[in-house]
Amino acid sequence: MNKKAVILGVIVIAIVAGIAASVSSSTSETVNLDMGRTHGTISTAMGSAILGDPSAPITIVEFGDYQCHQCYNWFHNTKPAITRDYIETGKANLVFVDLAFLGNDSPKAAQASYCAEDQGMYWDYHDILYNSQEPKIDGGWANSERLKAFAFSLGLDMELFESCLDSGKYSKRVQYNIQQARDHGVRGTPGFFIVGPDGQQQISGAQPFSVFKQIMDPMI
Amino acid sequence: MIQSIKLVFSNFIYVLLSAIIFVSMMIGLLIMSEYIFLAPYIVSHLPSGTELGFVLILTLSALSALVIPMNIFRINILKSSKQKMSGGVVGSIIGAVAGACSCGPVGFAVISTFGSVGATATAFLTNYEIPIRIMAIAILVVTYFTTIKSLKLECNINS
Numbered sequence: 001m002n003k004k005a006v007i008l009g010v011i012v013i014a015i016v017a018g019i020a021a022s023v024s025s026s027t028s029e030t031v032n033l034d035m036g037r038t039h040g041t042i043s044t045a046m047g048s049a050i051l052g053d054p055s056a057p058i059t060i061v062e063f064g065d066y067q068c069h070q071c072y073n074w075f076h077n078t079k080p081a082i083t084r085d086y087i088e089t090g091k092a093n094l095v096f097v098d099l100a101f102l103g104n105d106s107p108k109a110a111q112a113s114y115c116a117e118d119q120g121m122y123w124d125y126h127d128i129l130y131n132s133q134e135p136k137i138d139g140g141w142a143n144s145e146r147l148k149a150f151a152f153s154l155g156l157d158m159e160l161f162e163s164c165l166d167s168g169k170y171s172k173r174v175q176y177n178i179q180q181a182r183d184h185g186v187r188g189t190p191g192f193f194i195v196g197p198d199g200q201q202q203i204s205g206a207q208p209f210s211v212f213k214q215i216m217d218p219m220i
Numbered sequence: 221m222i223q224s225i226k227l228v229f230s231n232f233i234y235v236l237l238s239a240i241i242f243v244s245m246m247i248g249l250l251i252m253s254e255y256i257f258l259a260p261y262i263v264s265h266l267p268s269g270t271e272l273g274f275v276l277i278l279t280l281s282a283l284s285a286l287v288i289p290m291n292i293f294r295i296n297i298l299k300s301s302k303q304k305m306s307g308g309v310v311g312s313i314i315g316a317v318a319g320a321c322s323c324g325p326v327g328f329a330v331i332s333t334f335g336s337v338g339a340t341a342t343a344f345l346t347n348y349e350i351p352i353r354i355m356a357i358a359i360l361v362v363t364y365f366t367t368i369k370s371l372k373l374e375c376n377i378n379s
Contacts (some may be wrong), residue, residue, distance in 0.1 A: 067347070068323035070254055077267040101331055102323060103343050137343040188324040205254045205324065208265040215260065 016173045040200035042184055044095045046176045048113070052093035058219050060092055060212075063099040063181045063191040064107040066129045067137050071190045074206035075130040082208040088184070090134055091220055096126060098174050099181040099189050103138035108173045112147040114166035119156050128154065194219070224290075224371040242285035249257040249277045249316060254324060276353040280315040283360040284308065290367045298374050308363045315356030318349045 037045045039059045060082070064071040086092035098113075101104035109129055116125030128150050134141040145164065151161040163168070167187070181191065185202075192203040194212070196219030203211060223357040229235050248257040255274060256264050266274055287308035327346070345352065 003315075045236075065323060070323050073254075073267040073270065076269075101328065101339075102346075103339060137349045141348065188328045201260065203260065206259050206265075207259055208263060208268065211257070211261060211263055 002117065002154045008092075015170050029162055039095060039219060040193060040195035040199075042195070043099070044097060046180075047095045047097040048126070049117060051092050052087040053090040054088055054093060056087075056093040057088070057094035057197055058216055059193060059195045060086075060094045060134045061193040062094060062096050063177075063186045063189060064096060065102045066100070066107050066113075066142060067106045067190045067198055068189040069101055069133070070206040072130055072133045074190050078206065078209050078212065082212055086216060092216060095110060097180060098177040099186055099191065100174055100178060102186060102187075103137050105142040107171070107174050108144060109142045109147060110159075110177070111168065111170040112165055113150070114170040114173060115161050116154070116156060119160065121154055121156060124154050125150065133136075224368045225286075227371065227375065228290050228293045231293075234293055237292065238285045238289045241288055242281050245284055245312065245316070246275075246281035247280065248276075252324060252326060253277065256283050265341075272350065273353075276315075276350065277355065280312070280336070280353060281353050281359055283357060284312040284315075285314060287367060288312065288366050290364075290371070291340065294371060294374070298371075308360060308367075311356045311359035313333065314359065318345055318352035318356065321347045322349070353361070353363065 003079055014074070026028075030044075035045050037043070039045075039061050042061050044061060050059075082092070087094060100105075100110040113125050113129065116122055122155075131143070132141060132150065138168040139156075140146065147165060148162060152158055184193070186204075188204060190206055194201045194203065194215050196216070198219070201215050203215070247256065251258065252265075255266060255270075255275060255277075256262075293306050311338070322342070325345075327342045331341050332338075334341070
């Protein structure tokens with residue numbers, strides 16, 4: 001009887017923990033398992049996990065490069081307000097798609113972000129890259145050694161991360177994303193598509209919060 | 221020095237030329253460096269950490285607007301050699317090119333067209349954008365003083 005009660009208790013606790021884990025992850029980072037995922041006319045199947053509520057009425061698709069200083073400017077000057085007013089409130093979510101064109105270290109940094117995604121840490125890794133960006137393109141701040149050091153600082157399983165990065169596991173994924181950008185006429189980074197219920201609007205460059213607000217508010 | 225400036229800009233054509241150079245260069249560089257956006261709305265934006273770049277663009281535009289008309293005056297009025305004009309033009313071009321190649325459309329087009337060579341050139345111009353702009357300003361300052369000196373000399377000779 002007691003043995004049955006213990007087993008039942010363990011099962012109940014496991015179910016509760018599972019539900020709690022899935023709820024907490026769905027509000028912040030949803031790993032994409034849908035290979036046919038699109039937002040508007042853009043295939044985001046190979047892009048990042050969705051940041052925010054996947055059922056939000058607006059999706060911001062950001063095309064970016066981890067070595068681009070304008071992307072750095074947008075990350076630090078505009079994104080915090082968008083996160084506060086739209087993503088955390090469930091009005092919008094964000095998908096990052098790589099347009100890694102600036103230097104040799106750009107595609108490698110993009111691949112590293114997906115190696116971090118394998119361990120459920122895409123957005124933490126994304127953030128650490130933009131917080132660690134240095135002004136010089138290919139200046140060494142995003143070389144393989146540093147990319148591994150960032151992973152280590154996040155507490156990722158280094159054996160898994162290193163084998164993923166060194167094997168070039170996500171090389172084709174990044175190339176696919178670059179092609180998506182070209183196909184949609186993105187001619188520089190950062191580039192955005194604001195995808196709402198009634199269509200999509202393109203924004204080029206690290207534009208201020210007021211521009212995003214003007215476009216997104218009528219879509220809600 | 222002031223006499224030389226007065227001499228050139230007493231003619232309205234040179235004031236107009238200076239204004240056109242200043243406004244077109246400043247707006248062009250501010251658009252290329254993403255301080256001004258034209259679409260979907262016309263909006264200006266000065267992100268924190270980019271103030272030095274903004275000041276350098278203003279300085280570069282102002283110096284170009286001063287130096288280039290003075291050199292054109294020398295060529296037109298005093299029939300001087302065109303060689304001395306090159307400093308102002310070179311300074312302006314160097315300053316403009318430094319900011320153009322970045323992660324914006326110009327840099328993207330250069331990399332797409334010229335591949336790895338374009339990427340290397342873009343990386344160089346982006347990495348050294350501020351020093352290059354400072355160098356361009358230095359060239360314009362030297363050209364300015366050379367032009368002033370030359371104007372003084374040539375005007376005395378002519379008069």
